[in-house]
Amino acid sequence: MSRLVIKNGRVIDPATDLDRVCDIGIEDAVIREIGVDLSATGSEVFDATESIVAPGFIDMHVHLREPGFEHAETIESGSRAAAAGGFTSICCMPNTQPVNDSPTVTSYIVDRARRSALVNVFPIGAITKNSAGEELAAIASMKQAGIVAISDDGKPVMNARVARRAMEYAAALDLPFIEHCEDLHLSGDGDMHEGLQSTRLGLRGIPRSSEDVMVARDLILADLTRVRYHVAHISSRNSVQMVAFAKQRGLRVTSEATPHHFAISDCEIRPYDSNYKMKPPLREHSDVEGVVQGLADGAIDAIATDHAPHAGAEKMREFERCPFGIIGLETAIGLALERLYRPGKITLPHLIRLFTANPARILSLDRGTLRVGAPADVTVFDLDREWTYDVNRSLSKSRNTPFQNHQFKGGPVAAIVAGQIVWRVDN
Amino acid sequence: MSRGLLDIESLTRQDVEAILTRAKDFQPAPRESFKRFDTLRGRTIVNLFFEASTRTRTSFEIAAKRLGADIVSITAAGSSVSKGESLVDTLNTLGAMRPDAIVMRHSASGAPHFLSRYLPIPIVNAGDGTHEHPTQALLDARTILDRLGTLDGLRIAIIGDIAHSRVARSNIFLLSKFGVQVVLCGPATLLPCEMEKIAPGVSLAYDMERAIRGVDVIMMLRVQLERQHEAAFPANEYFQFFGLRPEHVELAKPNVVVMHPGPINRGREISSEVADSQRSAILNQVENGIAVRMAVLERVLAA
Numbered sequence A: 001m002s003r004l005v006i007k008n009g010r011v012i013d014p015a016t017d018l019d020r021v022c023d024i025g026i027e028d029a030v031i032r033e034i035g036v037d038l039s040a041t042g043s044e045v046f047d048a049t050e051s052i053v054a055p056g057f058i059d060m061h062v063h064l065r066e067p068g069f070e071h072a073e074t075i076e077s078g079s080r081a082a083a084a085g086g087f088t089s090i091c092c093m094p095n096t097q098p099v100n101d102s103p104t105v106t107s108y109i110v111d112r113a114r115r116s117a118l119v120n121v122f123p124i125g126a127i128t129k130n131s132a133g134e135e136l137a138a139i140a141s142m143k144q145a146g147i148v149a150i151s152d153d154g155k156p157v158m159n160a161r162v163a164r165r166a167m168e169y170a171a172a173l174d175l176p177f178i179e180h181c182e183d184l185h186l187s188g189d190g191d192m193h194e195g196l197q198s199t200r201l202g203l204r205g206i207p208r209s210s211e212d213v214m215v216a217r218d219l220i221l222a223d224l225t226r227v228r229y230h231v232a233h234i235s236s237r238n239s240v241q242m243v244a245f246a247k248q249r250g251l252r253v254t255s256e257a258t259p260h261h262f263a264i265s266d267c268e269i270r271p272y273d274s275n276y277k278m279k280p281p282l283r284e285h286s287d288v289e290g291v292v293q294g295l296a297d298g299a300i301d302a303i304a305t306d307h308a309p310h311a312g313a314e315k316m317r318e319f320e321r322c323p324f325g326i327i328g329l330e331t332a333i334g335l336a337l338e339r340l341y342r343p344g345k346i347t348l349p350h351l352i353r354l355f356t357a358n359p360a361r362i363l364s365l366d367r368g369t370l371r372v373g374a375p376a377d378v379t380v381f382d383l384d385r386e387w388t389y390d391v392n393r394s395l396s397k398s399r400n401t402p403f404q405n406h407q408f409k410g411g412p413v414a415a416i417v418a419g420q421i422v423w424r425v426d427n
Numbered sequence B: 001m002s003r004g005l006l007d008i009e010s011l012t013r014q015d016v017e018a019i020l021t022r023a024k025d026f027q028p029a030p031r032e033s034f035k036r037f038d039t040l041r042g043r044t045i046v047n048l049f050f051e052a053s054t055r056t057r058t059s060f061e062i063a064a065k066r067l068g069a070d071i072v073s074i075t076a077a078g079s080s081v082s083k084g085e086s087l088v089d090t091l092n093t094l095g096a097m098r099p100d101a102i103v104m105r106h107s108a109s110g111a112p113h114f115l116s117r118y119l120p121i122p123i124v125n126a127g128d129g130t131h132e133h134p135t136q137a138l139l140d141a142r143t144i145l146d147r148l149g150t151l152d153g154l155r156i157a158i159i160g161d162i163a164h165s166r167v168a169r170s171n172i173f174l175l176s177k178f179g180v181q182v183v184l185c186g187p188a189t190l191l192p193c194e195m196e197k198i199a200p201g202v203s204l205a206y207d208m209e210r211a212i213r214g215v216d217v218i219m220m221l222r223v224q225l226e227r228q229h230e231a232a233f234p235a236n237e238y239f240q241f242f243g244l245r246p247e248h249v250e251l252a253k254p255n256v257v258v259m260h261p262g263p264i265n266r267g268r269e270i271s272s273e274v275a276d277s278q279r280s281a282i283l284n285q286v287e288n289g290i291a292v293r294m295a296v297l298e299r300v301l302a303a
Helices: A075-084 A103-116 A139-145 A160-173 A196-201 A208-225 A237-248 A259-263 A285-297 A329-341 A348-355 A357-362 B013-026 B055-066 B087-096 B111-116 B134-148 B166-176 B193-197 B208-212 B235-242 B282-301
Strands: A003-013 A018-027 A030-035 A044-047 A052-055 A057-062 A087-092 A120-123 A177-179 A229-231 A253-257 A378-388 A407-417 A420-424 B044-049 B070-075 B101-106 B123-128 B155-159 B181-185 B202-205 B217-220 B257-259
Touching: A003 A348, A003 A378, A052 A348, A057 A075, A057 A329, A057 A348, A057 A357, A075 A087, A075 A103, A075 A329, A075 A407, A075 A420, A087 A329, A087 A378, A087 A407, A103 A120, A103 A139, A139 A160, A160 A177, A160 A208, A177 A208, A196 B193, A208 A229, A208 A237, A237 A253, A237 A285, A253 A285, A253 A357, A259 A285, A259 A329, A285 A329, A329 A348, A329 A378, A329 A407, A348 A357, B013 B134, B013 B282, B044 B055, B044 B087, B055 B070, B055 B101, B055 B123, B055 B134, B055 B282, B087 B101, B087 B111, B101 B111, B101 B282, B111 B123, B123 B134, B123 B282, B134 B166, B134 B217, B134 B257, B134 B282, B155 B166, B155 B208, B166 B181, B166 B217, B181 B208, B193 B202, B202 B208, B257 B282
Parallel strands: A003 A044, A003 A052, A057 A087, A087 A120, A177 A229, A229 A253, B044 B070, B044 B101, B101 B123, B155 B181, B155 B217, B181 B202, B217 B257
Antiparallel strands: A003 A018, A018 A030, A052 A378, A378 A407, A407 A420
């Protein structure tokens, strides 16, 4: 029987409306008690004085690259980076090699995670076979094997008829349908957001309408099928408004935003540096404002990193030839504090909700709260520690980040998974 | 970062003036051949063309030789590039041979900017994708100065496939530094509205007559069918609406200068009558290419 007491932190659990300085007693991987001056006799003690103690953070959108692209990331290395970013649960997208479109691949991931991962790993299954957008994948069997949602992330389901069928099927299974919203014809061969900056730099543009058109189509189909529909990495101000409108209409619609989409705009791109290349692309200042507003007013439910590792050589090329995506697990909390909490856009409990209770609700996970009896996943972070991100010391296997040498104020202090301290900050 | 010439946008007006003034020294007197200099004797320049080009590559070669430099030209076909070597590896390999400068053309926008972060050798951009072609804008400016004596306060129309034109971007950035009123004209699908905001003094027109009326200079662009991945305009009516014909020239100032970066498509974007007329400065542009590139190479290699 192992016991851990987290002492004297400011405990914030939005799911139970808790916000006070107290202790948390953990026993056998479950939260046993919350209170002041809990006895620590015979227990390991974690001193959380001056820190925030929150439910374990959940990143509902990461790419772990295993199986198939282990040179860029593995379930183990990705889970270490997650822990170092303060996450205790991550959901991995199915665009591996082979694609996670069958219970065999799902079971492989679940098994690998059980053996090697530092944090909880929840697989997301493909919507269509090989994510090719044509035939439905073995969704129900994958659900039995452990997937928590379906998505063809990296690609949209371009065929509306296929999307409709998948939504109907998912609705009956009560699985969320997560869409990478992009009309591929409108995106063309685009490399960055279409606007003044792409025109200036002579780079092909990905218009905002590419995202908006797909969000609009999907909202209509979600209304038809009554599926639990979720927009991945929302980036366009118009799409945020459409999601808000759909919510008002009572649709079962949710959305997530990445830290980079609420933190930087296309004006801040270092020209032709592929560490600023991702899909959807960094958009204009007004879109960044729209995303921040959506996070504040509830149109956007969750912060997810879209952690997308690529090995060095793949990103060291001509901009138009580099793959899309950046890593993001280790900088998410720092950016959220810097761009959302400190400027007063979002309160601390709300910020925590975006990382915990909301993603847990979207994915029907029995986590994201510090309620007595819940799994003992805890994230400890602080608001004041000054630190500089050095990607060369990242626990990810990849180095593709635009936030190298970024100076943060506040960030993760420890990640506790099932009552075990799996990561804590040095010094 | 090493001093090269990556784009016009980051130059000051003074930088541009210095190059244009120096280029004048390199122009031969009428009916004379170019003079030879030995300013760059013992220096080595690599001319690295990842994209086909005859005139620009030759122009840089002649410019380098006239300054006494040794120049080696490499084209992508038959080089290690076609064997799958990455751009960084190719440039590192060449860099290890210690040339004094690299002149580079590449089909990807920003390729020279990307490389200049990793290579200590100065890079001269000889055209990067749909971004910039700085020496073209400089030779165009030299040609206008030769004909009209000034750039300040001129009104200049640039007509054609603006969206995909590195010549247009470099010219817009250069001319804007001199207070030129630049009118961009072309089919709407090749003329993104953001163009109006990329530099001061730029306006858009979708009609040739409006664009050309009262201008001092008409710059035609090559219609790059090879860059068209899709049908962005109906090719069969392009010449009717955006081809330059004698009646258009009549709308401009009497001493209007007609320019084209070449190679020209007669009957596609410009009629033969106009291309071969007294107004046409097309061959002067080619000639000035050498003088301007001499000035650029001298500036980049002066150390």
